[in-house]
Amino acid sequence: xxxxxxxxxxxxxxxxxxxxxxxxxxxxxxxxxxxxxxxxxxxxxxxxxxxxxxxxxxxxxxxxxxxxxxxxxxxxxxxxxxxxxxxxxxxxxxxxxxxxxxxxxxxxxxxxxxxxxxxxxxxxxxxxxxxxxxxxxxxxxxxxxxxxxxxxxxxxxxxxxxxxxxxxxxxxxxxxxxxxxxxxxxxxxxxxxxxxxxxxxxxxxxxxxxxxxxxxxxxxxxxxxxxxxxxxxxxxxxxxxxxxxxxxxxxxxxxxxxxxxxxxxxxxxxxxxxxxxxxxxxxxxxxxxxxxxxxxxxxxxxxxxxxxxxxxxxxxxxxxxxxxxxxxxxxxxxxxxxxxxxxxxxxxxxxxxxxxxxxxxxxxxxxxxxxxxxxxxxxxxxxxxxxxxxxxxxx
Numbered sequence: 001x002x003x004x005x006x007x008x009x010x011x012x013x014x015x016x017x018x019x020x021x022x023x024x025x026x027x028x029x030x031x032x033x034x035x036x037x038x039x040x041x042x043x044x045x046x047x048x049x050x051x052x053x054x055x056x057x058x059x060x061x062x063x064x065x066x067x068x069x070x071x072x073x074x075x076x077x078x079x080x081x082x083x084x085x086x087x088x089x090x091x092x093x094x095x096x097x098x099x100x101x102x103x104x105x106x107x108x109x110x111x112x113x114x115x116x117x118x119x120x121x122x123x124x125x126x127x128x129x130x131x132x133x134x135x136x137x138x139x140x141x142x143x144x145x146x147x148x149x150x151x152x153x154x155x156x157x158x159x160x161x162x163x164x165x166x167x168x169x170x171x172x173x174x175x176x177x178x179x180x181x182x183x184x185x186x187x188x189x190x191x192x193x194x195x196x197x198x199x200x201x202x203x204x205x206x207x208x209x210x211x212x213x214x215x216x217x218x219x220x221x222x223x224x225x226x227x228x229x230x231x232x233x234x235x236x237x238x239x240x241x242x243x244x245x246x247x248x249x250x251x252x253x254x255x256x257x258x259x260x261x262x263x264x265x266x267x268x269x270x271x272x273x274x275x276x277x278x279x280x281x282x283x284x285x286x287x288x289x290x291x292x293x294x295x296x297x298x299x300x301x302x303x304x305x306x307x308x309x310x311x312x313x314x315x316x317x318x319x320x321x322x323x324x325x326x327x328x329x330x331x332x333x334x335x336x337x338x339x340x341x342x343x344x345x346x347x348x349x350x351x352x353x354x355x356x357x358x359x360x361x362x363x364x365x366x367x368x369x370x371x372x373x374x375x376x377x378x379x380x381x382x383x384x385x386x387x388x389x390x391x392x393x394x395x
Contacts, residue, residue, distance in 0.1 A: 023072065023073045023100060023101070023350075024070035024071055024072055024073065025070060025071070025073060025076055025348040025350055026067075026070055026347070026348065027066075027067040027070070027071050027075075027076035027079060027080075028064055028067040028068075029346075029347045029348070030076055030080060030346045030347060030348060030350075030351060031060070031063060031064065031067065031079065031080060031083065033344075033346050033347055033353070034080055034083065034084065034094060034346065034351075034353050035060065035083065037344055037353050037355045038084060038087065038092065038353070038355050040355065040357075041087070041089065041092060041336070041355045041356050041357065042336060042356065042357070042358070042359035042361065043087050043088070043089035043092065043335070043336045043356055043359075043361075044087055044089075046359070046361050046364070047087055047088060047089075048086070048087065052086070055086060056083075056086050059082065059083055059086060060083060063079045063082065063083060066079065067079070073096065073100050073350050074096075074195055076350075076351075077094070077096055077195055077351065080094050080351065081094065081197050085184075088335075088364075088367050088368055089335070089336050089356055089367070090199045090200045090331075090332060090333035090336075090367060090368055091308070091333055091336050091337055091338060091356045092336070092354065092355055092356045093353075093354045094197075094351055094352070094353050094354070095196060095351065095352045095354070096194045096195055096196065096350065096351060096352075097345065097349060097350055097351060097352050098192070098194075099349050099350055100194055100350050101192075102188070102189070102192050102193040102194035102195070116144075116157070116159050116168045116169050119144055119146075119157070119159065120134070120142075120144060120159040120160070123144045123145070123146065123159075128206065128213065128215050128216050131145065131147075131154065131203065132145055132146050132147060132154075133145060133206075133213055133214070133215075134159070134213070134214045134215075135156065135206075135211040135212060135213050135214060136211070136212055136213075136214050137172070137190070137210055137211050137212075138190070138210065139162075140161070140162045140163055140190070141158055141160065141161050141162070141163065141166060141172065141190075142158075142159050142160035142161075142214070143156040143157065143158060143159065143172050143173075143211060144156070144157045144158075144159045145157075145211070145213075152176075152177055153174060153175065153176050153177070154174070154175040154183070154203075155171060155173070155174050155175075156171070156172040156173040156174070156175070156211065157169065157170070157171055157172065158170040158171075158172055163190070165191070165193060171188070172187070172188055173185055173186060173187040173188065173211075174186045175201075175203065175208060178200070178368055179368070179369060180329075180369070181202050181203050181204050181329075182200055182201065182202060182203075182332065182368060182369065182370070183201050183202075183203055183208065184197060184198070184199050184200070184201070185197070185198040185199075185201050185208065185209060187209070199333075199368070200331055200332045200333060200368045200369075200370070201304070201331075202304035202328070202329065202331070202370070204304065204328065205218055205221060205379040206218075207221075218379040218380035219379070220377070220378070220379050220380060220381060220382055220383050221276065221303040221304070221327065221328050221377075221379055221383070222276065222277070222303065223243070223245070223274070223276045223277050224243075224384075227243060227245070228243075228245070229243075229244070229245035229246060229251070229254070230242075230243065230244060230245065230254070230255075230258040231243040232258075232261070232262045232265060234268070235272070235384070235388065236388070237268075238268055238269050238270055238391075238395070239268055239269075239270040239271070239272065239388060239391055240265070240266060240267075240268040240270070240271050240272070241271075241272045241274065241384065242262070242266075242271060242272070242273050242274065242289075243274040244273070244274070244275055244278055244286070244310075244313075245277065245278060246278055246279055246280065246281050246310070247278070247280060247281030247282055247283070247285040247286045247309050247310070247313070248280075248281040248282070248285075249281060249282050249285075252285075255285040259285075259288060259289075263292060266292050266293070266296065268296075269296065269297055270296070270297045270298075270299065270391050271293055271296045271297070271298050271299070272298075272299045272301065272384065272387055273289075273293070273298055273299065273300050273301070273317060274301045274384075275300065275301060275302050275306050275310050275313065275314055276301055276302060276303040276305065276306060276327070276383075277303065277305045277306065278302075278305075278306050278307070278309075278310030278313075279305065279306075279307050279308060279310060280307055280308025280309035280310045280311070280312075280333075280337075281308070281309050281310075282309065283309055283312065283313070286309055286310075286312075286313040287313070287316065290316060290317070290320075293317065293320060294320055294321075296320075296322065297322040297323075297391075298317055298320055298322060298323040298324070299323075299324050299326060299387050299390070299391065300314055300317050300318065300323060300324070300325045300326065300327075300373075301326055301327045301377075301383055301384075301387065302314055302325065302326075302327045302328060302329075302330050302371070302373065303327055303328045303330075304328050304329060304330065304331055304370070305331060306330040306331060307330060307331040307332075307333040307334070308333050308334060308337060309337075310330070311330045311331070311332075311333070311334040311363070311366065311370070311371055312334060312360065312363060314330060314371055315334075315363065315366075315371060318371075324374055324375065324390075325371070325373045325374045325375070326373050326374070326375045326376075326377055326383070326386075326387060326390070327373050327375075327376070327377050327383060328373065328376065328377070329369075329370040329371065329372045329373065330366070330370040330371045331370055332366055332367055332368045332369045332370035333367075334360065334363045334366050334367060334370075334371075335360050335361055335362075335363045335364045335366070335367040336356040336358055336359065336360060336361070336367075337356060337357075337358035337360060338354065338356055338357060338358060339357050339358045340357060341354070342354070342355070342357070375390065
């Protein structure tokens with residue numbers, strides 16, 4: 001059994017691509033085009049100086065030397081990501097376009113020497129506290145997650161599938177650690193099987209992105225099921241509750257209506273501000289609450305899906321004189337942003353580049369890292385109830 005797992009780990013460590021080589025592109029043109037766009041980003045201008053500029057130029061030269069001949073779309077995608085990742089800017093992105101038919105070109109990574117059933121049996125015996133083990137994805141796939149030989153990078157292997165496009169032994173993702181519990185996730189789309197890179201994701205409480213460890217039923221870091229995007233509640237005589245699902249520009253009227261409905265109701269001494277899963281938006285919809293909350297005792301709740309302006313608002317709330325931050329470290333997608341949201345199709349049409357154009361570099365210490373709470377909450381007990389208990393002890 002150990003020999004079987006060792007062989008698999010070695011194979012996964014050395015594998016380069018999951019796709020056949022039918023579709024190719026002139027990757028040098030793609031690289032030149034992408035670099036031209038990202039050099040205009042505030043994040044590039046702030047970070048890529050001195051030794052980092054030398055590293056950026058060296059990487060560009062090394063990658064260019066590998067592009068003398070047309071190469072596969074996925075190999076090119078990995079090269080472009082390698083160049084882009086030299087800039088610590090989680091918002092910036094390059095994606096494989098729908099033009100690339102990944103589903104048609106996908107081939108199984110499973111080799112005849114490997115027995116997935118043995119692997120499944122071995123991983124099923126891992127404890128709930130181990131990162132390695134069996135994970136579910138939307139009740140459609142069972143993924144075996146295991147370390148490479150290096151004991152750093154993780155690979156997710158399909159061990160059971162309800163979907164015809166996914167076979168036992170296919171690789172669903174690779175997770176590369178960046179710091180603490182944060183990973184970059186190189187993932188294949190559930191339907192099209194096109195590759196993508198999801199940056200700065202947290203692996204904690206048996207969860208990374210949409211993958212959840214089987215047997216771990218604790219989900220209290222997630223918002224209450226059925227909760228709307230904005231909610232106000234009177235929890236008891238001394239505590240009120242605000243939930244903000246996002247601050248998006250798409251809901252200007254709803255934001256204004258909610259603000260008008262609560263601005264005169266915040267009369268309690270304690271206010272719980274719940275920002276779990278808040279992926280951000282416009283600060284003019286968040287910062288209006290700072291004045292309402294400045295004389296309150298504020299308890300801020302965040303999870304690993306709190307990002308962008310949700311994180312910036314968290315940081316501003318923490319500066320209030322009577323604020324306490326609880327829950328889980330935020331995502332770490334905070335220092336830059338997209339005002340106009342321009343995306344550019346690459347020369348081949350196989351890639352879409354989305355550079356950032358907003359500068360919030362004052363938050364750079366949290367980029368790819370997130371803002372850590374002062375009090376971590378348990379994942380197996382309701383977070384609102386835990387917060388109320390903390391409030392009661394402080395009374």
